Amino acid sequence: MEKEWRRSMPLLSMNIVMQLTGLTARQIRYYEEHELVQPARTEGKQRMFSLDDIDILLEIKDMLATGVNIAGVKQIFEMKNSPAAKNDTKQVITDAQLRAIVKEEMQLAQRHQRASLRQGDLSRFFR
Incomplete structure (x- = not known):
């Protein structure tokens, strides 16, 4: 101060x-x-x-x-x-939280038989 x-x-x-x-x-x-x-x-x-x-x-x-x-x-x-x-304070998330969010988005996209927006971005890492 x-x-x-x-x-x-x-x-x-x-x-x-x-x-x-x-x-x-x-x-x-x-x-x-x-x-x-x-x-x-x-x-x-x-x-x-x-x-x-x-x-x-x-x-x-x-x-x-x-x-x-x-x-x-x-x-x-x-x-x-x-x-x-x-x-505006930035919220820090852990790797585990990030993986859970991505997993939930992908499961939701599969239920609706659509590709997740992130799935296209992440596909280059999982071949």
């Missing part, structure tokens, strides 16, 4: 962020306009960035370098920050 608090503490000025990220002030302000990053402000209205903000800016820079446009970046961040994504 304390580590998260420290990472979100706004300590870095625009000048330092520019040096750390290799972005220009205009680029950083542009990402702020598009609400991709929300730096804190001092009483004098100076932007102050946290380590989390730096991570976001570097992530944006990497996405843009791979060919994702700004609309795509916004969509990725929206999906990442959605409540469904935060509550």
Whole structure:
């Protein structure tokens, strides 16, 4: 908890962020306009960035370098920050559970005299 608090503490000025990220002030302000990053402000209205903000800016820079446009970046961040994504915990199943699921699907397909969708995929392993 304390580590998260420290990472979100706004300590870095625009000048330092520019040096750390290799972005220009205009680029950083542009990402702020598009609400991709929300730096804190001092009483004098100076932007102050946290380590989390730096991570976001570097992530944006990497996405843009791979060919994702700004609309795509916004969509990725929206999906990442959605409540469904935060509550989505992956369920791990064992090999035995997986085999039982596949076996049940194949038996059900045989009862209905149809080929299972997975049967075609798995046929290459059982010759």
